[in-house]
Amino acid sequence: MIRMGNSKNIPDIVIGRLPIYLRALNLLLAEQREYTSSHELGERLGISSAQIRKDLSHFGEFGKQGTGYNIAYLQEQIRQILHVDREWPMAVVGAGDLGRALVHYRGFVPRGFRVVCVFDNDPARIGERIAGLTVQPMSELASQIAAHRVQVAMIAVPLEAAQEVATQLVEAGVEAILNYAPITISVPDSVQVQYIDPVAHLQHMTYYLTPKT
Template identity: 55%
Template sequence: MADDIPDIVIGRLPIYLRALTYMAEETGKVTTSSQEMGQRLGISSAQIRKDLSHFGEFGKQGTGYHINYLIKQLRGILHLENEWPVVLIGAGFLGHALAHYVGFKHRGFQINWVFDNDPDIVGREMNELLVRDISQLGDLVREEEVKIAILAVPVSAAQKIADILVDAGIQSILSYAPINLTAPPEIQVRYSDPVIQLQRMTFYLET
């Protein structure tokens, strides 16, 4: 199935899931429509219906989508039934922010391990997680069969850490370092870089 569906469609499913979860938890709504979702997200209702139709028939003409049912389906499609253990590399300000990020909760991920190379930080606790020595990273990823890593390290260290992770069997990397990482094609690498988002917006701003 994964091969047939454009990645750009997959990229919108988490956005739908976030909006639906918000509706269920904050507004107490039971049903919604592609129109309502589209209005909230700035995506056309036709696009939303088309995206979801790749995976089945989730709504009914007239009554729309049952929010909790659609949430459950999307979580299944995105493989979020269980929590994925995540390894975080970097215990600086960003690492701290990530370790304390409440947005992971109930959304399929839990940071279970934190690594750093600073001897002043290694051995301390960060949000109840022991900060481990970077020299142990490869072994841990191998032993625990960790699939997902978050990189919150400086540019100068990012590629080296990525190599260690890939060598140890990691499959997905989310990197905060403003540099394009080199990795084998079967490894998924995504980036969180505020500048990429900001530059996308300045196109539309008058100078």
């Protein structure tokens, strides 16, 4: 058995760690390294080596006993598992400060994503050019998403508008949403949703802090 089926029911928490492993492998490659071990990876990431080995074993046998993992090979395997051995076109909704920062961000392309269209409902912003893209009105959303075969979108609008935008995105065929608005949105089960809320992280940390002032 060279390769286990990847259609098995892998725990979602394991999937969530794969991008972290991928990040570490990118760095190791940049350091011109050729091999690494579960121990070294765990050391760098603050994760136990046993967990890393077990996580990877869900998808196949990528290492060699006594030697460890070939970095380039493992990186490529994880990229295939996560389907980022290609470039996903993305839509950004909201051209405020955050939306603009997302369009400008150079970190997407090297890791498998590219912003291909930006939308806003503010007439003052429509037509504005950001990093080579033109801000489009919401009325163009459905057609643009279809034209660019967009399956992934990011929501960068005020929280009052987030649910409505999410609904429109789903109707336009988007299957994965990264929501920056601090609100839990309601979408069909078939649509993937992830959240980024910096304040939630900050509040998580202040629990452990003693105010100085």
